[in-house]
Amino acid sequence: MPATLAQKLVARAAGRGAVTPGxxxxxxxxxxxxxxxxxxxxxKPMLERLGARVWDPSKVVLITDHYVPAxxxxxxxxxxxxxxxxxxxxxxxxxxxxGICHVVLPERGHLKPGMFAVGGDSHSxxxxxxxxxxxxxxxxxxxxxxxxxxxxxxxxxxxxMEFDGAFAPGVSAKDAILFLIGRFGLDGGQYQAVxxxxxxxxxLPMQERMTLCNMAAELGAQTGLISSDTVTxxxxxxxxxxxxxxxxxxxxxxxxxxxxxELAPQVAAPHSPANTRPVTEFADVKPQLAYIxxxxxxxxxxxxxxxxxxxxxxxxxxxLVAPASLRDQNVARxxxxxxILLEAGAELLPNGCGICAGYGEHLLPENMIAxxxxxxxxxxxxxxxxxxxxxASPYTVAAxxxxxxxxxxxxxxx
Amino acid sequence: MRAWVLGDNVDTDAIAPxxxxxxxxAEIAPHCLEALVPEFARSVRPGDVVVGGRNFGAGSSRxxxxxxxxxxxxxxxxxxxxxxxxxxxALNLGLPAVVCADAKRIHDTDTVRVDPExxxxxxxxxxxxxxxxxxPAHLMEMVRDGGLLAHLEKRLGRSR
Numbered sequence: 001m002p003a004t005l006a007q008k009l010v011a012r013a014a015g016r017g018a019v020t021p022g023x024x025x026x027x028x029x030x031x032x033x034x035x036x037x038x039x040x041x042x043x044k045p046m047l048e049r050l051g052a053r054v055w056d057p058s059k060v061v062l063i064t065d066h067y068v069p070a071x072x073x074x075x076x077x078x079x080x081x082x083x084x085x086x087x088x089x090x091x092x093x094x095x096x097x098x099g100i101c102h103v104v105l106p107e108r109g110h111l112k113p114g115m116f117a118v119g120g121d122s123h124s125x126x127x128x129x130x131x132x133x134x135x136x137x138x139x140x141x142x143x144x145x146x147x148x149x150x151x152x153x154x155x156x157x158x159x160x161m162e163f164d165g166a167f168a169p170g171v172s173a174k175d176a177i178l179f180l181i182g183r184f185g186l187d188g189g190q191y192q193a194v195x196x197x198x199x200x201x202x203x204l205p206m207q208e209r210m211t212l213c214n215m216a217a218e219l220g221a222q223t224g225l226i227s228s229d230t231v232t233x234x235x236x237x238x239x240x241x242x243x244x245x246x247x248x249x250x251x252x253x254x255x256x257x258x259x260x261x262e263l264a265p266q267v268a269a270p271h272s273p274a275n276t277r278p279v280t281e282f283a284d285v286k287p288q289l290a291y292i293x294x295x296x297x298x299x300x301x302x303x304x305x306x307x308x309x310x311x312x313x314x315x316x317x318x319x320l321v322a323p324a325s326l327r328d329q330n331v332a333r334x335x336x337x338x339x340i341l342l343e344a345g346a347e348l349l350p351n352g353c354g355i356c357a358g359y360g361e362h363l364l365p366e367n368m369i370a371x372x373x374x375x376x377x378x379x380x381x382x383x384x385x386x387x388x389x390x391x392a393s394p395y396t397v398a399a400x401x402x403x404x405x406x407x408x409x410x411x412x413x414x
Numbered sequence: 415m416r417a418w419v420l421g422d423n424v425d426t427d428a429i430a431p432x433x434x435x436x437x438x439x440a441e442i443a444p445h446c447l448e449a450l451v452p453e454f455a456r457s458v459r460p461g462d463v464v465v466g467g468r469n470f471g472a473g474s475s476r477x478x479x480x481x482x483x484x485x486x487x488x489x490x491x492x493x494x495x496x497x498x499x500x501x502x503x504a505l506n507l508g509l510p511a512v513v514c515a516d517a518k519r520i521h522d523t524d525t526v527r528v529d530p531e532x533x534x535x536x537x538x539x540x541x542x543x544x545x546x547x548x549x550p551a552h553l554m555e556m557v558r559d560g561g562l563l564a565h566l567e568k569r570l571g572r573s574r
Contacts (some may be wrong), residue, residue: 023550038475046563050570059557067436068427074436122475122499138477140562147566154554186423187469191498220469272423357434357474378473381427385449391442 002247005159006193011242013116014153021157021192021253026150031059031110033127034142037066038136039079040085042139043146054089055149061093061110062086062102065352071361081154099351100323102126102214102295106206109236113228113244113278118145123295125216127192129209130236131228131244136217156222157253158246163200163227165261171210171411172305174373174393175296176200177215178266179258181304182276189221192253195246196226196414200260203340205302205321206235214296215375218273254283265408267371268391271379273399281397282406289332290315290372290401291382292341292394293322293349294356297373300328300396306373307337309398309412310344320362322349344402355382364389371400415489417537419522420450424465426500429471429479437543439478446482458538461527462486465520467493471500472512480504480511483570490528492517492535492546508561514546530557 001018003011011019013027039062047053052303067075086094095104101125105111113131120125125293127134136193137145144379145151161180167173171368194216201209207395209226216224226244232238265279291307292298303323323329329351332338342348354360356374364370365381370390372382377389392400395409402412428449434442447454453470464483470493471479483491490510494517503509510530520526525538533548549557559565 038477048565050567052570078436083572121477122473136475136499137507138475138499140477140506142504144562144566147570176543186472187495187497191501220497241461241494274423277561278520315433358427358435363433376425376427376473378425378427380449381425381471382430383433394515 002250004250005131005244005246006133006156008195009114009116010153010155012114016305019404021155023155024152025155026152027116029059029118029145029149029151030378031061031125031197032142032145033061033063033101033105033117035066036064036078036082037235038120038139038142043143044081044085046076046143047138047146050147052147054146055108057089057091060091060145062091063095063104064097065100066357066359067308068097068268069350086244097186099327100295100353102366103299103324103328106130106236107183111275112236113232113242115191118123118142118151119164122213122217125221125252126214126216126218126295128223128225129206129213130232131226133223135223136379151402158193158195159189160195160252161200162257163260164198164257165259166200166203167263168262168394170413171263171265172213172393173204173396174264175266177212177275178268178391181219181261181273182213182266182268184219186218186272186274190223191220194219194221194224196224199224202229202263203312205301206231210299211296218375223276265393265396265410267406268377270377270390271378273391279392279406279408282390285390285406286404287369287371287390287400287406288317290317290319291372291374292397293320293354293371295324296375297394298324300324300331302373303328303332303337303341305394306398307340309395310411311340311343311400313402315345315401317401319346319401320349320372321346322354323351326351336366358382371397375396386413415526416459417465417520417522417524417526418451418454418458419465419520420547422554423469423472424450424466426471426473426476426479430476430482435476435478439467439481443482444483447487455486458486458488459487461505462487463490464488465492465517465528467485467518468495469497471497473497477501477503480509484509490530492520492528494518494562505557506562507550507565508557510549512546512549514544516544519544552565
């Protein structure tokens with residue numbers, strides 16, 4: 001029987017030759033990623049109550065990103081608990097203040113094609129870009145994984161999103177995923193697996209693929225997947241190419257085809273990522289703040305997109321940049337990308353989740369209108385309930401910063 | 415018990431705002447749903463039922479969202495559909511989440527009784543019964559135990 005990529009990944013983890021969509025299976029977990037917010041401060045008391053130990057500390061990766069840098073008594077306490085627990089538990093894979101978990105995890109080589117992984121964060125589908133089955137779980141479910149090394153799963157159907165052709169200059173993965181969420185809604189993924197395919201997807205660099213899979217969360221999928229190829233191999237610096245892909249005739253729940261050439265930059269209006277329309281419909285909106293941040297929108301590729309637009313320009317409004325990882329920030333610095341952003345007037349913020357998750361010291365004040373490269377613009381998420389957040393690609397956020405109004409980046413890239 | 419009826423796509427930022435995540439559940443719960451129903455946390459009574467439309471609990475993996483509802487005494491959640499991650503979290507905390515295609519037939523302030531095992535909701539003030547999807551058997555045992563932690567405690571206790 002031909003099988004989808006999702007079925008193959010789940011079957012391997014379940015120790016089965018084949019699995020059928022809809023059946024309940026128990027999977028062995030290859031990797032559990034935990035961050036400081038849903039991590040030790042919640043897990044430690046539960047482990048103690050059970051008198052249980054972590055099933056395999058070598059399969060756990062812990063990353064601090066939500067409460068760093070610690071800025072008050074509570075966040076200092078959360079970070080202290082995290083560091084202490086890592087030491088007590090004997091976890092070697094600890095990345096402290098190195099950036100956002102979804103970006104740091106593959107950057108440090110923890111993910112491989114074929115893996116079955118869980119993360120204590122809803123944007124964990126990001127890992128699916130590496131042809132790994134990865135999805136988000138809550139703290140108690142993570143406890144179950146830490147104690148048993150297993151998790152139950154309803155074998156997902158696959159919804160294929162195929163983009164033929166090529167994305168135009170100034171159009172990015174973020175535009176593609178905002179378009180899909182606008183088209184299919186916040187529950188369009190039906191908690192199944194969404195698989196991105198087609199020539200336009202194959203042509204994307206790894207971090208752009210990560211953006212597509214990252215926002216499978218906002219599309220309501222359990223995970224977003226992309227089959228592995230030489231782009232995957234090179235990014236992870238793997239000796240051998242390990243191809244994980246769907247069989248050609250594997251049955252799909254739905255197969256949607258789009259022409260990438262026709263896609264315009266997209267903007268999601270407040271207060272939902274599903275409120276998406278082409279950028280040209282927002283020309284009268286004047287944001288007071290531009291934010292380039294988060295696992296969704298401040299990876300090295302995202303910073304490069306912003307720099308392509310802002311080179312030789314000044315931001316007309318306040319521009320905040322929080323690079324998603326320290327390593328990406330360092331590369332951006334060494335290659336000159338960061339300098340372009342700073343010369344445009346960008347203020348550099350720490351490598352963490354920050355404003356996107358409603359954390360830190362820079363939350364949006366009352367009535368603030370912002371344009372942001374992040375994933376969610378739910379009411380009050382990034383600050384005051386009266387603030388208004390427009391979501392867009394790093395290209396569009398940068399162009400809007402330069403223009404002082406929501407601006408089509410294709411105007412500035414010519 | 416009273417039904418609190420909300421709309422589609424109620425997100426976890428509305429149920430448990432991020433800026434309170436650094437605190438414990440007792441500090442988070444008073445802000446539960448404050449942007450949608452300002453009086454909710456003050457007025458909800460133990461045993462009440464929260465009713466959503468499509469995709470209830472969209473967004474974050476934060477377990478504090480179902481935990482805040484449970485802390486306030488909410489006995490069950492009913493929706494046309496739940497966001498998958500939120501659904502798992504609610505059941506893991508022992509808070510029954512019931513999928514009901516006819517959830518829109520429940521009106522705000524109706525008096526309802528939810529039987530998650532049988533898959534039935536009774537609207538007492540209109541004497542109307544809605545049929546819903548029962549919670550899957552492999553999860554109902556865990557919900558009956560009071561959630562995954564209590565379930566694991568029982569399992570590990572038995573194996574010792």
